[in-house]
Amino acid sequence: MISKEEIVAIAELARLKLKDGEAETLGKDISNILDYVGQINAFEADTTKEHKPDVRNVLREDVPRQEGDAMFEKRASILAALPRREGDHNVVRKIIQKDE
């Protein structure tokens, strides 16, 4: 069983504020799910015959793209979606804040 402290620590990593009592219910649900997916430990990875995934690089020239680009000429609607806006600027919080 995963502890309440662990749940609180994971929520902090996930940048997720839990509701009252949620740490307890999440702890129970996640423990059950982890018990189930823990079956994966039965899998013996055969290191002698590693099956490499067929991964390819997909590259293109680094040039400004216009036509065919989903974002081309979409500036106005992207700006319209900003939660806090001043003119054409996105208002965001300071990343570095004074210790108080």
Place this chain on the structure above:
Amino acid sequence: MDLATLSIAEALQKLEAKEITSLDLVRAAKAHIDSKNADLNIYLEVFVDIEEQAKAADARRAQGEKGALLGIPLAIKDNILIEGRHASGASKILENYVASYDATVIKKLKEAGAIFLGRVNMDEFAMGGSTENSAFGPTKNPLDTSRVPGGSSGGSAAAVAGQMGQAALGSDTGGSIREPASFCGLVGLKPTYGATSRSGLMALGSSLDQIGPLTRTVEDAEIIFNVIRGKDPLDSTTIDSDTYPTHVPTKKIGVPRHLFAEGVDKDVLEKFEESLKKLEAAGYELVDIKLPSAPLALAMYYIIMPAEASSNLARFDGVRYGLAKVGDSLLEDYAITKGEGFGPEVRRRIMLGTYVLSAGYYDAYYGRALAAREALAKEYDDALKKVDVIATPTAPCPATKIGEKSDPLSMYLMDVFTVPANLTGNPALSVPMGTVVREGKELPVGLQFTASHGDEASLFAYGKLLA
């Protein structure tokens, strides 16, 4: 005759023969929406301009144009972007979001002349198998309103089964097209990984997600797939039609019976065996196959998917779009925005994903799941060298009652036959295989075919044999 019941192919034929107009089709679907949607909760929004879209399509046809879907009304899952329309992913966090651009599949559908009736309900961010996890309430199955339509593309399936559109688009990360297709008596295709572009699809598990059609016939699924497939510079995982070698037909069907020795409803298995007999009678050979890693597929999936989901959903931070709550610090802004915007299942998966990726647990869960996934992919590759398709039931049971699967793990277990194709990237198709009776009602169940990478052609060919 009710035009809302026509398949795409039938509707196109009648449009071509000038027996009907696109406006007739749209009005027929709208009549069903008006009479049933308030109860079934399928459409989150019916677009106000559907008649204008239909008239424009009729005008294009009158000018001699012949788009592959010209004038055909479709329902679109609420996680696929249509420029200028709301797209919420059935989440409070995007409740007021308006899409800035068209998903690539939408762009292709527009070029082919399709009409978008509206956006349909789903499990929040496609997390679930019943459409009960929507922030906007559950969708009911039109075939039995006490039951779920499946999920996460439950609104898509219910729209087609409820005559509210000729077909629908869904997305499939672990069975989210195929399971609702099974529960609603439809055909559902999860294409080969990379066959359809995900540009403009809200990401759940990026190594798993594919967009695909839910339709009344195999032929219709093929029509839509041919429109939406193709390489896209906006999604670097998309493939060319010749990326994979052409499969050489064997007229053999692989059946991994060891996977359904237990846990599948008896009458569902009977329907499955009846369908196999039909295929045998048509001259196809059944071959017993073993997929030794497949019993671990669900465990792999419920490690890899939440890991990817927790990473993908980190983008909903209230900085660029969507819900934005203000707290005492930047960190708190993030935490309360997510805390208020995401529903319970999304929070659960973010937590689970963060846990399996965290220091100290990575190797035990995520690392091992990736290794097992490779082994599973190899087993499918090897099996599909000797057979054309692998056949299983799509789901272990018919549609469940609303509220029946309240424990998250019991809901996850429904995905046992569908997750392997997402893990391996193979294409898979669910086709109706008859009905079973629950509480006096006939409920449809589906059979799933899985084929080699890039070999949707075999899926369509085998699917048509069961029609």
